[in-house]
Amino acid sequence: MVDFNALIAALWIVPSLAIIAMLAIRRPSWGEFLNLASALVVFGLTLTILVAAPNNAVVSADQYILITPLGAWVLFCVGVVYLLASIYAIGYMRLLPEERPRLHKFYALQAGFALTMLIAPLMNNPGIFWIAIDFTTIVSAFLVGFEREAECIEAAWKYLIVVSAGLALALLGIILFYWGGTFTLGPTYALTWENLRLTAPKVPEALLFFSFLLTLVGFGTKVGLAPMHTWLPDAHSEGPAPASAMLSGALLNIALLGIYRFLSIVDAGGYSLMSHTALLVLGVISLAVAGLFIVRQDGAKRMLAYSSLEHMGVLAMGFGFGGPIAFAGAMYHMINHSLTKSLMFFGAGNMMRAYESKSMSQMRRILRYYPFSGGVWLLGAVAITGAPPFGLFLSEITILRGGILSANPWAVWVMAVLLILIFTAFLNHFRRMIWGPEPEPGKEPTLKLSLWNILPMLLAFVPILVLGLWWPNGLWTFFQHAFAVAP
C-alpha cells in the first residue's frame, strides 16, 4: 500500500519550497534550475500516484483529499505539461533579455501556478475545489500579464473578470447542491462529492438540474466552452508561451474534471439525459465557434487558443456522450491534447521570437529557415487537427464511436463535419507559412534556436506518435476502470 498522504504532501511541498527559494535567491539562473528541478520531482510524483492509482476512490486526510483514477489522470497531465513547460521556459525566456531582472518572479509564478493546479484535482470538497480553481485563476492571470504590455494586461484583466464572474455562478450551483442534500442528511453534513451523489436521488429534478446548469456554466467558463470562452483566446495568446501551454494543456482539464464530477451527481440522481445533452450542446457550440474563428485567424497563438476551444468541445462531447467507449476516448484525448498543444505552443513561441511577430502572415517559409523545429511544428499541426497517425486521431475516433452508441447520435455528425472544417482551415494556415510568399528583404529570421527550445517539442512529439500507433492495453483497462468507479 502506497502512502498517498506522504506522496501528496511531497507534491505540494516541493513546488512551495522551490517558490520560496526562487524568491529568496532572486537569480534568474537559480530560478531556471529550481523550477526545472521542482517540475521533474512533480512529474515523478504524479507518475507514481498514477501508477499506484487506486482501484477505487481513496479518501484521506480527514475527508479532505480524494484520489480517483480520473483525478490521478488529470494530475498526471498537469505533471507532464509542467515538466515540458519548465524545460521550454528556459529556452523561451532567454530569448527575452529585457525580462531578465524579473525572471525569478516568472519562475515563481510558474511554479505557483503548477502548485494550484496540483491542489485542485485532489479536493474531496466541491467548495474547496472551487476555491482551488479560483486560485489557479488569480495566479495565472499574473502569468498572462507578465510581459506588462498593454495587450497582456488587457488579456489578464478580461481573464480575471470573466472567469471570476463565471465561477461565482458555479459557487451558487454548489450551494444549491448542498441545499438539495440537506433534505435527506439534515442541515449540517460534510460537503463531499460522495455525499452529494448519495443524496441526489432524493433531490427534486428541478433543483438538481438547475444546480447542475449553474455549475456547468460556471466551470464551463473556466474550461472555455463557448459561448463563455471570450477570455480564452486573449489569455492564451498574450501570456508567455510556456504559460500558454500550461493554461491550455493542464488547467482546462481540471475545470472539466469538475464538470464531470457534477455530472456524476446528476447521473446518480437518475436524470442523466438532460444534463448530458446540455454538456453536448455546449461542446457542439464550442466546436462551431472554434471552427469559424480558426478559418480567419492571423495570430499564431490565437489560432492555437481557438484550437484549445475546439478540443475542450471534443472533450465535453466525449463526457457528454457518456458510456465507457466515449469516456475512454475522452480520457485518452486529455493526455494527447496536453502533449500536442504544448508542442504547438512551443513551436509558435519559437516562430514568434524568430520572426518577431505574432502574426502568421509574417512567418514565411518556416521550413527553409527552420527545417527541423518548423518540421516538428508542422507535424504537430497535423496531429492537433486529429489526423492519423497521431494520438488525437485515435481518441477522436473513439469518442465518435462512443457517440454513435449514445442517446445523442446526431451530435456525431455535427462533430465530424466541424472537425473536417477545422482540419482544412488549420492546415491552410500552415500551407501559407510554408509555401507562401518569401519574407520581405531584411526581414529574414536570423535567430538561432537552442536545444532548450527544441527538446521539449521532441519530448512531446515522440509520445503522441507512439500513442497514435499503439494504444497500450493497460491504458484501456485503466480507462474502463476509471469509468466504473466514482470520478
Add this chain to the structure above:
Amino acid sequence: MLIFHLGPLATSLFSLLAILALVLSFVMLGSHWLKNHVYAFAAESWVIAAISASIGYYGHYPELYIIAALSALFRGSLLPYLVLRLVKRLHINREFTPLLKPSSSMLLGAALVIFSYEVARQLGVSLHLTDNIAVLALTCMFSLKLIGFLMMILRSEAISHILGLLVIENGIFLGSQIIVPGMPALLELVIIFDLVTIVMAFGMLVRFLQSHAGTTSSRGLQKLVG
C-alpha cells in the same frame, strides 16, 4: 431544518434584512458616483452580517457569529476601504460612460427581480416550499446575482466591474446564510479570504491597466478581438 420552524418574528426580521440588502443594490444601480456604490456595498455587507448573526441566534449556530463578525470586518470594512483607496488613486469619481440612464437601469433591475422571483417560486413549488422564507432568500440571491451582472454589463469602469462581482458574491452569501446555515463554516471563512485576495489581485491589475494600457474603461480595451 431552520427554514421549516422559524417563528413569525424571526421570519419577518430575516425578510426585512434580505429586502434591505436588495434595496441597497438598487441604490448602486441608481447612482453613477463610484463612492456611493462603495458605501452602498459596505452597508449591504453589514446587513448581511446582521443576517448571519440573527440566524446564528435563532437557529443556534454559534459559529455564525464568527462568520458575521468576519463578514462585517472584511466585506463591510476592509473591501470597501480597498476599493475606495483604488478610486482615489485612479482619480475616477464617477462612471462616465454608462450605457443607460439610472432610471432605465433601475427598471431593468426591477424586471430582473421579478424574473428571479418567478424562478425561485418554481423551485419552491418543486420542493413544496411555497410561502416559505426560502423563496424570498432564493429571490434575493438570484436578484443580487443578476443585478451584479447587470452592473458589469452596463458600466465600463474597471471599478464598477469589481463592485458588480462583489454584489454577486454578496447575493450568494445572503442566500446561503438563510437556506444552508449549517454549511461547514470553514468553507465560508475560506471564501471570505479568497474574496480579499481576488480584490487585491484586481487592484493590482487595474493599476497596471492605467499605467500600461492607459485606460481603466473596458471600452478602451479593444486591442484583442477576433
